[in-house]
Amino acid sequence: MPSPLAGIRILDLTSVIMGPYATQMLAEYGADVIKVEPPEGDIMRKMGPCGKAGMGPVFLNLNRGKRSLCLDLKSAAGRDAMYRAVASADVFITNVRLKALKKLGLDRDALHQHNPRLIYLFLSGFSEAGRHAGRPAYDDLIQAMVGLPHLSTAAAGGDPRYVPLNIADKTMGLFAAQTVLAALLQRARSGSGQYIELPMYETMAGFVLLDHLAGNTLVPPVGEPGNPRLVSRYRRPYRTRDGWLSTMIYTDGHWAAFLALVGRPDIWERDRRFGSVAARTECVDIVYAFIEEQMLQRDSADWLEALARADIPVAPIADLKALVDDLRQSPAGVIEEYQGHSGERYLGVSPAVRWAGASAPLAAAPSLGEHNEEILRELPAAHRESRPQSR
Missing domain, CATH: 3.30.1540.10 (formyl-coa transferase, domain 3)
Structure with missing residues (x-):
């Protein structure tokens, strides 16, 4: 049985955590995910202890099974290659700020000229229709704005604390992956591409308030926001x-x-x-x-x-080492050892979902520009004579 997304090509112009987490899930479902990176690479390549230069642990854990296309999108040759890739793609997903996308000629109108059936998913920090439009967004800022440090103080007292996870980034990755799947289903019915904006602040605000809208759910309100069980100071180990x-x-x-x-x-x-x-x-x-x-x-x-x-x-109450040890011993997998392209060994977090039929082994994350020549050969003919530099 083929993978669910076999034959679907996704152009991934995202970095850090939110977008890469979404596209790794889609790659695990069988999509051909092409990670488009600038000459300096995704910033997460340099984060954490690296056994191999440019292959930091967070990058490894969020970019397995993808192909890397390194392009200088500020150059005519780089943009031409990008437009060729767009013409062959089903989905374009980005978390680059809108102003920069327009400057690069990668806004929705420009890309739909090259591929009207393209699903264009823009992961914004704040809704373009809202009063915070255009502001930069990071996990800590979004946690603060949707009340997570406040909730930690209400529950435990003391100083406000962030949740010690990139919880906003990873939750948004889940929303992004399901949005792509829904858009692909809609396109299969309509035949048309579309533009979708998925804003981080507004989405996470709704995510938090599902638990905590409480007495404000009724109009007029019958109480303050906040779920008393979840913010009880006794709700703890x-x-x-x-x-x-x-x-x-x-x-x-x-x-x-x-x-x-x-x-x-x-x-x-x-x-x-x-x-x-x-x-x-x-x-x-x-x-x-x-x-x-x-x-x-x-x-x-x-x-x-x-x-x-x-x-x-x-x-x-497990610590992180106990968690890893437990999962390594589990017959369900989840933590598995796999081999990188140059023979190095890694531990990876495999998807817990199990499809009928054989599961694919964990695939390594790509080195920067590893698949340039391979991908460029697959693309439609260039609009110009110039070609981007392979790395």
Whole structure:
């Protein structure tokens, strides 16, 4: 069975994390992703410890299975090669700022002249229809603007903190990949290409407010924004006598079993604050504080065994090394060893999704300009005599 996106060509004029994460997923689905890079390469090539120059770990983990086309888009030859590539492409995806795209002749009107069936996805920091249009956007800034540091303070106190992940970039990568898939389905029905803008700030704001619009959902509002369970200061891993555990005592069944386990079944009958999901949500700090008090009474190993036996969700708190070690031992894969083009060995994060039929092995990320000659031979004839320099 062919891969789902076999035969689809995607021009990837993105850098850093958001766009490359989206296009790597599409490459994993079988698309031919051509990563267009300037002569200096994607900035992430130089980030982190490099076993091979220009092949930093984040770059390796976000650009596997792609082909690299190195072009100087400020030159006539580079733009000509880009237009030839556009003529053969199904999708063009970019997170270059709109002003720069217009200056380079890579705005939507210019590219649709070369390929009316092209799906053009513009990943903007802020909606071009909004009051922040044109501003630069980075993960930390977007986290701040959509309230994530505020939520961390509300939940845990202390100084505001960013989520220690590039969570906005990677969430936007997921949105971008699904947007491309939907656009390809629409084009299969209509036969026409289109322009799509996917703004980072507005998309992430909606992502956060799905949980936290709360009382503002109703008009007029009946309460302030914020989900009380999610911002409770007690919503955190629980300390045991000798460590920490995560447990989720959530349903009525969980609570009846937990109260019996700690020798307090009477609470279920006489204390209305524990008797329903609605009541527990209303009194969330009280019920979470009760769990915290009880968890201190036993060792972690005792709790893991007792809670699992009672069918209450529970898990130890893993550090990153433990996570990698666990996944390397899993028959489901996820963390796998693979070989680079020059024989070097890497660990990579493979997709957890499993399609019917054989799964393709992990493919290496490309070196800068590695596929220039190969790709340029595949493209339609040049509009000019000049040709870009291969690297």
